[in-house]
Amino acid sequence: MTVAAPATMRSTEPRTPYPVAARELLRDTLLDAAGAELYERRWSDITMADIARSAGVSRQTLYNEFGSREEFAQVLVMRESDRFLDAVEHAVRAHLNEPAEALAAAFGIFLTAAAENPLVRTIVGGDGAEQLLALFTTQGKPLVDRATERVTDVLLSGWPLVARQDAELLSECLVRLAISYAALPQGPASMTASSLARLLGPYIERVVKESSA
Amino acid sequence: MTVAAPATMRSTEPRTPYPVAARELLRDTLLDAAGAELYERRWSDITMADIARSAGVSRQTLYNEFGSREEFAQVLVMRESDRFLDAVEHAVRAHLNEPAEALAAAFGIFLTAAAENPLVRTIVGGDGAEQLLALFTTQGKPLVDRATERVTDVLLSGWPLVARQDAELLSECLVRLAISYAALPQGPASMTASSLARLLGPYIERVVKESSA
DNA sequence: CACGACGTGTCAAGCAAGACGACAGAATGG
DNA sequence: CCATTCTGTCGTCTTGCTTGACACGTCGTG
Known part of the structure; x- marks a missing residue:
């Protein structure tokens, strides 16, 4: 109390x-x-x-x-993505010992949250949100950059020995995949998450192993 | 999530x-x-x-x-007391079936929190807080009234059949006892709480029973 | 005791942020 | 093709916060 x-x-x-x-x-x-x-x-x-x-x-x-309206939308989207990143960060920190697990968990959380999020839903689902959609894709540089940076930081703070370049590559691809699957889901979130974990697991294991060698 | x-x-x-x-x-x-x-x-x-x-x-x-400084102090004390009342309210609602238990729990929570609360500690413990102390006692009408009202509301919402007058009497006495024991503790919080529960238990059982008859 | 230092409470003037009204330009729809 | 509506901008007005000043009361000190 x-x-x-x-x-x-x-x-x-x-x-x-x-x-x-x-x-x-x-x-x-x-x-x-x-x-x-x-x-x-x-x-x-x-x-x-x-x-x-x-x-x-x-x-x-x-x-x-x-x-302007543009800038406002930009900030709106940015803030929302930051909230997602908070959740992702939390998920990763909960699985510091099993990198592949961490990835699956983070993606699962992310996709589930995205599927429920009203902002994401309006963008993905309907018309009249093309302007907002662009902020995730063609105009998405600020968002991708920022998200990549944050994910990189999480990775490096969790596995300090990984080379920064490796972490950056992985982060950017993760971010892009996350956006892609959020925009166009493919099957249930957990399924997608584990698929991606399988896909990227080897790379992750590799860089983590190299770093601790 | x-x-x-x-x-x-x-x-x-x-x-x-x-x-x-x-x-x-x-x-x-x-x-x-x-x-x-x-x-x-x-x-x-x-x-x-x-x-x-x-x-x-x-x-x-x-x-x-x-x-003025006086009014500021008044509001400060008022806000703090509201926080205590939140905790008390919560404690009561957790024991709607055993009135005496509810009383003991609420008092226990209250006294424990009061003992730890920095504002209360500075008032009770040291010099230079006489002005604040007065707001609980001689100048304490607003506080006592408000607290009594809130406690009455809690009681009536928890046990709707109790007569308002009975609830008001009980509430005011509880509030006054709470202030007194907060200002001058007597033994451990839980001890005091159970003592008061014994003291007031019969009255409570009585009014609750009467109301449900 | 007188004095200076300090805190309270109040006031007036200055300033910055928001409200309000108006407008040009672009897009939309009847 | 015209009417409507929204965006983005401007100027004016109002509001609220800041700043500096001052009267008053209190306290500690020489």
Whole structure:
């Protein structure tokens, strides 16, 4: 029962000053508003005015904060992908001893989550989300780069002896495969996950083994 | 694994508009700042300027938001007590079938949490917190009233047939006893809790029985 | 006792962020 | 082809936070 000393009261941790927190809150509120709208309408039917109103803010502030509809969508997608990466990271850390298992678990988690995620569903499933879809594919460089970087970091922190180049190659391919299967699923998530584990298992075993030799 | 659909994305729930959330955030940040300061210094050594600075805000906004040092302290204490009441509420709901047990559990939780809570510790333990102490006792009407009301609500929602008057009497006495034992502990928390359960058990059994008759 | 130092509470002026209204340009649909 | 609607931008107005100043009361010190 830790109600007695809430996290906000630990003196050692650096509490975020209000101005910073307020800005963060503003951006989050706007992104959340968009997310909520996406639950009901498709992206092409949601106007900037809708998002601003839904966040309780003027359209101008939305533009001040994000520049344009494009950029806003970019950030929205980015934030969502970060959440996926959190889950993936967690899954990998739970299987540090069996690399292939880690891969299967991470992919399983990812694909399951993706299948349920409303943002992903609206993109994959329906019309009117072409703009968003592009952010994962043709315009997806920022996303792929960032995701690759994060996955690389996870790999290197979990298996420090693996060569960075190997980790980067693996990460990028994983990210691309993840996006591909999220966009166009093939059979159940666990099946896909284990298939990929079989496919990439040998490579993983190899680089891990080499590193520990 | 619910990472896929974060709570902030449920369309049905009423998302809080930014202006409201920002205000809330401002107040919380200030209160948290005070809490953090209380970890290190005593209340009488903490200036309004300290709190404002620690929250990353000007002294004036602190005054705009809370009026005076007194009022600020009042709110601070109030918020903390609300957290305790959350814990108590939770404990009670876990023992809806055995009223006396519920009482013992709630008191046990409460006293244990109070003993560990930094705010309470600074008030009970040391000098320089007389102003805060007063808010629990001589100036404690708002706190006692509010706490009594909340406890009454919990009781009535758990045992709907109990007469409101009985619940109110019991609640007020419980609140007052809780404050008293928090301010001046007597032996271990569990001991005190069971003693009180023995003391008030008969009354509780009585009103519950009467109500179900 | 008088004095300076310090904290509270208040005020006015300055400034930055958001709200509001309006507009050009592009896309959409009747 | 015209009307509508949305995007993106601009200028003005309002609001809220900041800054600096000051009166007042309290405390510790010479």
